[in-house]
Amino acid sequence: MDRRLFIKLLSQSALVSYGLLACPYLGWAKSAFDYALEGQELIQQKNFAEAIKALKESTRIDPNSDWSYGLLGRAHLGLGQKAEAVAAFREAVRLNPLDTYSRMMIEIVTQKPLPKLEKKKKPVSPLEQEAYSEEALMKSELKAEEGLEYQVKRVVIDAGHGGFDSGAVGKSGLKEKDVTLDLSLKLHEKLKADGKVKSFLTRTGDYYVPLSDRTATANQHQADLLISVHINANENKTPHGSETYFCSEKASSSEAEKVAALENSVIKFDEPYKKKAGYIDIEEILLKFEQQLYWNESGKFATTFQERFKKWLPLKSRGVHSANFYVLRMAKMPSILLETGFISNANDEEMLKKPAFREKIVNAIARGLA
């Protein structure tokens, strides 16, 4: 059974009509499934109005597809049409009470919990049985694929700090903002020369960019990775080496929390986020839902990255940690924050001054990305 057919079987509780699927191949009219796929793609392109048209066509042809109704709800949310969205999600749940996504979306939008599911065993048809075993097979295949390398094709490089915000300053006067800018510009040049990864910068000179603007740049460029480049600092002069962070609600340790507090300290200069009373920001709701997925992906990538990075750099690896970094939290993609060396450590600071060592860092980051 091919995947399209399998997805169709799963998406329809009624498990109907092989015939509809055959139509497009035979040059006949588009099937409900084709319209649903089209709708899904349009949602990804944020063309919600067109997505709604395609998905309505899908549900008109096949009113039993909870998958199409779930997508229709998602498309309405994209236009901020809460009532229509909830109606579509409700239809999806009515057709398939096990549709977790739609259930969750109803709860988020209405801010009311749905009654808990009673687990009743339905009799399983041979066709459903086949679909379930295909599902198990696909899940195990996906698990195996997860272990493969995450492919970064578009990266946004964020040079930490800038302008009035110097970041950490070393004993000899070396400023974090200058090192991060130099590293980021060089990395950008290197990636351009290598030609495998397309890169963008959040700043190209010594000026201040609010944390939220940095994330917005990454979102605008639809990057598949945001890497924020920093140099660490500690009140204690002993710690040295590199560490990679990803975003999490709760810090992985009190040390990680301190690092985030330091990097977040300029948040007071950001424009305050304006929210109308009683207004639910749909984008915020959707992001919350998708955030966890990005953060899981970030954690996995951070580990791969740090593993590769440390091989190419004569700096002690201090591993991977997580904390709540403002520059990462609203990113609509996996994101990491690299602390490469401690400016508060005399040895690290000396090395960070040397162009040859910076070159090594740049090469190590590039190796870490791909």
Ligand SMILES: [Zn+2]
């Ligand atoms: Zn910093």
